[in-house]
Amino acid sequence: MKLVILSGSGRKESNSLKLGQFILGKFQSRALEIELIDLCQYGSLLHYYEPLTNQQLLTEKEQLLHSLYQCDGLIIIAPEWGGMLPPILHNTLLLTAYGSAGGFPLAHKPAFAIGVSASGGGHNPISLLKGYGAKNPHLVWLPFHLIINNIEEFLAALNVAGSNLTSRDLQLVSRLEIGIEALTLYAKQLSPIRNELVTLSEKHPFGQ
Numbered sequence: 001m002k003l004v005i006l007s008g009s010g011r012k013e014s015n016s017l018k019l020g021q022f023i024l025g026k027f028q029s030r031a032l033e034i035e036l037i038d039l040c041q042y043g044s045l046l047h048y049y050e051p052l053t054n055q056q057l058l059t060e061k062e063q064l065l066h067s068l069y070q071c072d073g074l075i076i077i078a079p080e081w082g083g084m085l086p087p088i089l090h091n092t093l094l095l096t097a098y099g100s101a102g103g104f105p106l107a108h109k110p111a112f113a114i115g116v117s118a119s120g121g122g123h124n125p126i127s128l129l130k131g132y133g134a135k136n137p138h139l140v141w142l143p144f145h146l147i148i149n150n151i152e153e154f155l156a157a158l159n160v161a162g163s164n165l166t167s168r169d170l171q172l173v174s175r176l177e178i179g180i181e182a183l184t185l186y187a188k189q190l191s192p193i194r195n196e197l198v199t200l201s202e203k204h205p206f207g208q
Contacts (some may be wrong), residue, residue: 002033002186003180004071008078008089008125010040015151016077016116023075024119027180030180035067040087046091061095068096068105073112073187074139075180078125079151080117085128097136098205107138110186110198112179114147138201142186144179148172 005023009016011046020036028034043192044057068074078085096106111134115125126145134141148154157169165173190197 001031001073001184002071003027003035003073003075003183003187004034004067005034005075005094006077006089007036007038008076008086008092009038009111010043010046010086010088012040014079015039015118015155016042016079019114019116019148019151020075020077021174022029022155023180031186035071037067037084039092040046042088042092045095046087047113064095065101065105068101069103071109073110073183074106074189075112075114075183077114077116078129079113080121080123083121083124085125093133093137096139098202100186104138104198104205107201108190108194109139110142110183110190111139112142112183115145115147116174117147117149118149118151120149121151122151130183136206138198138205140186140190142179142182144182145174146172146175146179149165 005020007014007017007020017038017040018037026033026034035178044054044060045064047054047057076089078089095101096104098104104194113126113129115122126147130141130145133139154169154172
């Protein structure tokens with residue numbers, strides 16, 4: 001089984017990426033193949049509506065879609081940018097629509113959403129993702145999600161050897177573990193029927 005972690009920040013060395021690296025290290029040894037994708041490395045996708053004559057754009061689109069087609073489930077780390085989703089993450093969701101992707105790379109695959117914030121936010125990314133993020137990709141949101149505010153403090157606590165995590169930190173780690181365990185169960189159950197479901201999605205590929 002293969003999972004993809006999407007770090008949705010457009011910044012280099014972002015806290016979203018650092019959280020993705022923590023998840024990768026914690027769960028990769030559990031009989032899972034996990035790929036971490038840092039969307040800030042795919043900056044050309046911000047312009048993918050332009051004529052596809054730019055080789056860099058074509059290469060980035062092909063690489064990203066290949067990984068998404070190959071995965072069985074998705075973890076999306078969405079930082080809150082001014083109360084909204086980062087543009088690169090928004091465009092990635094648009095890219096996975098039927099017309100843009102030449103198919104359905106994420107349709108009927110489970111997705112676990114993680115909202116992060118440097119302050120007390122993190123709620124808005126979850127609302128935005130679950131409100132419209134599945135409309136054209138046809139992905140399946142888990143009923144679970146995770147919100148991590150004050151992300152820098154949380155990451156600092158995780159990185160200190162022998163650190164006594166607060167009760168809040170322990171709750172966040174528990175929610176992360178439950179979310180990913182549920183993600184693998186959903187992926188396992190959806191896999192045998194996914195092709196049939198995709199055939200149905202192709203009848204009305206752009207939602208309702």
